[in-house]
Amino acid sequence: MKLIVLSDLHLVPLGETLAGLDTCARLEQALKRLEQAHRDADVVVIAGDLRDKTTSAPYDFVRAALCRISAPVMLTLGNHDDRDAFAGTFPEHITDGFAQAARDINDLRVVVLDTLVEGPGPWGGWGMPSGALCERRLAWLDAQLGPGPTFIAMHHAAYPVGIGMDQYGLENADALMQRLKGRDVRAVVAGHIHMTTLTHRHRIPFLTLAGCHATSRENVPDRTGKRRFAGPGDMLVALWQGGELTMHFEDYLDGYPELSA
Numbered sequence: 001m002k003l004i005v006l007s008d009l010h011l012v013p014l015g016e017t018l019a020g021l022d023t024c025a026r027l028e029q030a031l032k033r034l035e036q037a038h039r040d041a042d043v044v045v046i047a048g049d050l051r052d053k054t055t056s057a058p059y060d061f062v063r064a065a066l067c068r069i070s071a072p073v074m075l076t077l078g079n080h081d082d083r084d085a086f087a088g089t090f091p092e093h094i095t096d097g098f099a100q101a102a103r104d105i106n107d108l109r110v111v112v113l114d115t116l117v118e119g120p121g122p123w124g125g126w127g128m129p130s131g132a133l134c135e136r137r138l139a140w141l142d143a144q145l146g147p148g149p150t151f152i153a154m155h156h157a158a159y160p161v162g163i164g165m166d167q168y169g170l171e172n173a174d175a176l177m178q179r180l181k182g183r184d185v186r187a188v189v190a191g192h193i194h195m196t197t198l199t200h201r202h203r204i205p206f207l208t209l210a211g212c213h214a215t216s217r218e219n220v221p222d223r224t225g226k227r228r229f230a231g232p233g234d235m236l237v238a239l240w241q242g243g244e245l246t247m248h249f250e251d252y253l254d255g256y257p258e259l260s261a
Helices: 023-037 057-066 083-089 135-144 164-168 173-180
Strands: 002-006 043-047 073-076 101-105 108-112 150-153 185-190 197-201 204-208 215-219 224-229 234-241 244-251
Touching: 023 057, 043 108, 057 083, 073 108, 108 135, 135 173, 185 244
Parallel strands: 002 043, 043 073, 108 150, 150 185, 185 204
Antiparallel strands: 002 234, 101 108, 197 204, 215 224, 234 244
């Protein structure tokens, strides 16, 4: 089984750029890579920040673009997303009022969680920078966690990784961990911080993707010297074979020019 995770599209309306990057063109490049190398994917997950600015136009672009993917698609939201606008374009991706879902693929359960906290956000987005899982979302997660292996994707990083964005992580990570401890959770994957990281809690790997927009770098762990780069464009390719999970971080854009903005 092959699972693809994309994150942080940060789409703006066609003809506009964000930090000098054409985000719609970058999504097209990601989809081109999927078509070339991963047509055998069993599911494609997009882990939030589908759009950047407060307009619903990027959601229409996403819907049209995703029609080219033959695999099932699972979507969730980040702090730049608007849950109501998203629901208007993707009503089939709303469960109990949130952009979350569970899907069994062979013997692996794939769960996406909606960590968006409604805004107004300070960065031009609709939601607050930090994420959380309310009691309704946690109760829904409880119902999805069975005895078998589970892969979880969400937008906000659950745990600090030594950078300035740590202050904008998942506010109630302890409540999440209470549900995950003792379960067969093989990985929890997030985006949001625009960096590729790995940490472990209670023998569960928590990962973040650099994602589809700019890649961030900082001096770790003093949280200074943040810089943003145009590359490499990062997707996760997870392979589930014989009860074992292998994860590849695949770059689909060439070049690492530093951004001035």
